[in-house]
Amino acid sequence: MKHILITGASSGIGRELAIQASKLGYKLSLTGRNPDKLQRTQDSLAINTPNFTRSLCVTDQAALIDFIDSAKDKMGDFDILINCAGINTARGKGEEISIADLEWMMKINFYSPVQIMQLCLPSLKQASVKNGSATIVNVLSTVCLFANPGIAAYTASKAALDHYVKVMRKELRADNIKMLSVYPGGVDTEFRAAERPEYLTAAAVAKAILHTLDADAITHMHELVLRPQVEENF
DSSP states (O other): OOEEEESSTTSHHHHHHHHHHHHTTOEEEEEESOHHHHHHHHHTSOTTOOEEEEEOOTTOHHHHHHHHHHHHHHHOSOSEEEEOOOOOOOOBOTTTOOHHHHHHHHIIIIIHHHHHHHHHHHHHHHHHHHHSOEEEEEEOOGGGTSOOTTBHHHHHHHHHHHHHHHHHHHHTGGGTEEEEEEEEOOBOSTTSSSOOTTSBOHHHHHHHHHHHTTSOTTOOOOEEEEOOTTOOOO
């Protein structure tokens, strides 16, 4: 039974990933900022799914280290890491965004996923030796692929992670660590202020991500782009 660690599991794509992965027979380590929402995710898992769940903010370094160490001790080495936690709290023109707001988004969307990868890699490498490969998935955004006015801060934070991962993909090839970058377009989740039923569902994005994990050990899928049929801004 493979072990997946999922961040951002309290809502949206992260929650759907956890629920669907539980039905596919994975054991799970889950974290998210909101304890009530995270509990709802845990309550929605398939019956008897082995899981270790803890609420924290991914910028809390001490809490993050303790969570990852505890998850590994209780559930075994990580076979898969999915960095799904993210925010878009600073909207506006690039000339208007405060450096403090930009810094917070960089912490959540860039620095924290990098730290989580660094903390999990020793365990992922052990799993790779045992099973032939291990996988890191980073849920990015199609903003990495085009420029759209009004979201400079979000775009910069996601693009920073995108390019960091491109380098790590080459660096970790010899360790048989697969690096999948996922670029969803518009998704109808709590992330948005208004409902957009014509956009992708979180369930559809999660299903596509989990489908890629079923590849054989020598197949390395680098990138997955998902857009709703109505989307034209690319």
